[in-house]
Amino acid sequence: MPVVAAALIAANGRILLHQRKLDGALGGLWEFPGGKVEPGENPDSALVRELAEELGVAVDPADLVYLASASEPGNPHVILLYTCRVWAGEPVCLAGEAIAWVAPQDLLAHEMPPLDVPLAQALISSI
Numbered sequence: 001m002p003v004v005a006a007a008l009i010a011a012n013g014r015i016l017l018h019q020r021k022l023d024g025a026l027g028g029l030w031e032f033p034g035g036k037v038e039p040g041e042n043p044d045s046a047l048v049r050e051l052a053e054e055l056g057v058a059v060d061p062a063d064l065v066y067l068a069s070a071s072e073p074g075n076p077h078v079i080l081l082y083t084c085r086v087w088a089g090e091p092v093c094l095a096g097e098a099i100a101w102v103a104p105q106d107l108l109a110h111e112m113p114p115l116d117v118p119l120a121q122a123l124i125s126s127i
């Protein structure tokens with residue numbers, strides 16, 4: 001089951017993390033915003049939709065740059081991480097518990113779901 005996620009990278013180098021709702025699956029953990037690819041969608045269009053739903057921003061699929069994927073034994077989900085440096089609108093928290101702009105060196109200090117950890121490491125290595 002494909003899941004797509006984005007590292008929004010601001011001009012000052014900070015990266016947006018999204019805190020999941022406290023009461024749901026993986027509650028309270030900090031992740032890269034995104035979600036499941038629905039039937040009939042391709043990964044880019046799913047991520048554009050999720051970023052609009054979760055953050056209220058408009059992203060051009062051409063500004064999504066694939067970076068890395070993560071999966072784990074026994075879990076049907078595979079997460080594809082894209083970076084994005086261009087969007088329209090100021091991100092706000094529409095669906096989760098909170099958002100935060102985090103310096104790269106502080107990413108791993110945030111408690112993350114398991115698959116977001118190697119994605120964060122790949123991101124840190126890439127910038």
Ligand SMILES: Nc1nc2c([nH]c(=O)n2[C@H]2C[C@H](O)[C@@H](COP(=O)(O)OP(=O)(O)OP(=O)(O)O)O2)c(=O)[nH]1
Nearest residue numbers: 003025031032034035036075077079113114115116
């Ligand atoms: N970000 C993240 N998601 C994970 C991990 N492990 C894992 O099973 N997942 C699952 C939880 C969700 O079912 C799915 C991510 O989708 P989501 O819950 O954020 O987005 P969504 O809005 O499309 O999903 P939903 O509310 O309809 O269930 O991936 C992980 O390590 N990180």
